[in-house]
Amino acid sequence: MTLSPNTESTTLPLDDGDLHVHQDGPRDAPALLLIHGTASWAGSWDLLVPLLTESHRVIRVDLPGHGRSAAPADGGYAPPDQGRRVGEALDRLGVEHAVVAGHSSGGYVATALAERRPDLVTALALVNTGPGMAAFIPQESGAVDPARWPPSDEQIRLLTATGFSRAGFELPQRFVDHVRGMSFGTFAATMRAPLPYLEQRSLPDRLKVLGKPLLVIFGADDRRWRSSSAADYLVVPDATVELLPGIGHTPIVEDPEATAALLLAFTALHAAPGD
Template identity: 30%
Template sequence: MNRRTALGARVLAGATRAEARAYGLRESRVDAGDTTLAVLEGGPADAPPVVLLHGFTADRVVWMRFARHLVRDHRVVIPELAGHGASGFARGTGFSAPAQAARVAAVMERLGIDDAHVAGNSMGGFVAATLALDHPERVRSLLLSDAIGVASPEPSEAEVQIRSGRNPFFLDDVADFPAFYAMTMARPPFAPRLVRDAIAADYVARRGDYEEIFTDVFDVATLDDRLGEIDVPTLVMWGEQDRLVHPSTARTWADGIAGARTVTYPEAGHMPMLELPARTAADYRAFLARVGASTVIAER
């Protein structure tokens, strides 16, 4: 790592810590059974809990600006999934959706959270849905944002590339990063060139890690045949300019889960919660309000 890249990494780390503190999010490490996970947590300890799960090659940071709109009246927990970010990578750990879901359940247990509203983006959506299936007692509701884990009626740009033998997630050179980064979001938040260069260098350095994680994630069955088993309120959220997971995939989730609602964003890409944090959080809060109301009615 050269001096410029090292400086960019320090700037990014410092800015991330400062932003987390500004939003009332504190950092910790939590026992997840076979490993420990880095976790951001904020909000009142006795408030309704919300667990936010990031996607493949991402980290807990992608949810922070969304989370700032929830911490006033929700207990927010953002784990960094095994193999990613500060949680660290250890070869052979096992990174499939069921393995990650089991770790999320263990983190909830460790934090004294019986059940929670669970949201996931991309791979995190696959993990969230798997948690609802494998540990249904843990999940009050689901938010599935641009989620993998089911068949896509139409191939995305990334899927077409993968079928042709070129996986856009695997980079050999930092010069390839800008093209990949452009695929991840239609409206990326501003980041100085120094910081983007540091992110690119870290991404290239982790290629071997990402190859193993990718194999584990896609070496398990999709959930198409099990969607009918999910019986919690579900919101399917999608960016209509998603180039990684085709927007048609939203229909698969929504059609398979009884009563699921869908909201889409014409101007957003693969991570609407990061691209449009205030708007997506407002939609999610409205969904949670409906979930709460329906729960009270059901209990009566």
């Protein structure tokens, strides 16, 4: 992986906990914010970043309790809480407009950010983000025993087998190490956090009223969310849905080239000029 010559990693002090932020690419280019999913961190986007930085200021955050970011002082992991913190981080960075992409549950944070800050978000891209709980495929990985946390490598691979990738895909060791470095409290809380948000209102219903251009990318072989549910997003005006055959829940790792190509075509139409 080739790093951008304009790579910067910093920790921003927010009122309810420090937030770690990565920036790559020209600072005067249009901003593209990438938000990771549950039990992940900004590094999950590493394979995409070099493909995006020629034309974008790529910003990634470690959500609270993930990566190098502190757990939130108020214990709030709900998408609206996370969206507020991410918006504050962008304000600190001087970003006035951004296309926002979220992977998996990161799509809920992206949507919550757009609901709270429609002035900031110019367009949204969701990567394997389930539209509602009716699309969820029940898992058989079993419960996690907090008394035996952190789990072993084998347990982590079992836990993430369906939630992370297609069958037979080998989970990179750095993803295993990241999960092991999380506290059980953060792991459990972030797994539960999207449920009330989705039960209150489905994502397509939320996005319909926002009036933002929408790109939905879905691995056709996702074993966590029914890939056919991606069509639910077509009720959103100006929505485009792209299915990637042979790809599972995490296209950003399983096929970064195809994912980046779709993102670049979308942002070429909808990115605001650099701030």
